[in-house]
Amino acid sequence: MLILTSGEAIGHAQKACANIPSNILDRYAAMIETEPIAWLFIIQPGDSASDLATVRQRPFECWEFIERSEGWFEIVFIISDLGEGHVVLVPDQAEIDATLLTVCRKNAEQPKGK
Numbered sequence: 001m002l003i004l005t006s007g008e009a010i011g012h013a014q015k016a017c018a019n020i021p022s023n024i025l026d027r028y029a030a031m032i033e034t035e036p037i038a039w040l041f042i043i044q045p046g047d048s049a050s051d052l053a054t055v056r057q058r059p060f061e062c063w064e065f066i067e068r069s070e071g072w073f074e075i076v077f078i079i080s081d082l083g084e085g086h087v088v089l090v091p092d093q094a095e096i097d098a099t100l101l102t103v104c105r106k107n108a109e110q111p112k113g114k
Contacts, residue, residue: 001055002042007033010040017042020089021070028087041088045095052100056086060100066108068092073104 002017004010010029014022020042028040041052053059056077064076064085075088090100 001044001047001051002040003055004028004040004042005032013042019091021072024069024072024074024089037083038085038087041086043088043090043096043100045093048097049099049103052088056088058086060088060103063107066104068104068108073108075104 002013004013007029010025010032013020014025025040028038032038041056043052049060058077058079062077064078066076067074071092073088073090073092075090077086077088079085090096090104092101092104
């Protein structure tokens with residue numbers, strides 16, 4: 001699992017992981033640089049739902065939205081009244097934890113404008 005907490009880290013991830021949609025990473029890189037309000041968790045093959053819950057220190061529930069775009073799920077969680085949040089990016093691939101994929105596939109919205 002990749003955990004990104006700065007614009008610089010997101011920039012490195014964009015160079016090292018060409019498969020992650022750059023439009024999603026660009027959006028959060030700009031947001032984190034102006035206001036460090038989000039952490040990005042990028043799920044990799046072998047990561048489980050329980051791994052994610054342990055790292056986030058929160059269960060994988062109570063999301064604001066799940067959106068599917070370009071073969072990825074983007075799950076947004078608001079974790080404080082100040083608007084701080086977690087964003088979990090999950091690739092829609094067979095190697096990914098079945099629990100995560102089931103939740104994402106059942107609850108995903110299509111991106112706005114599509």
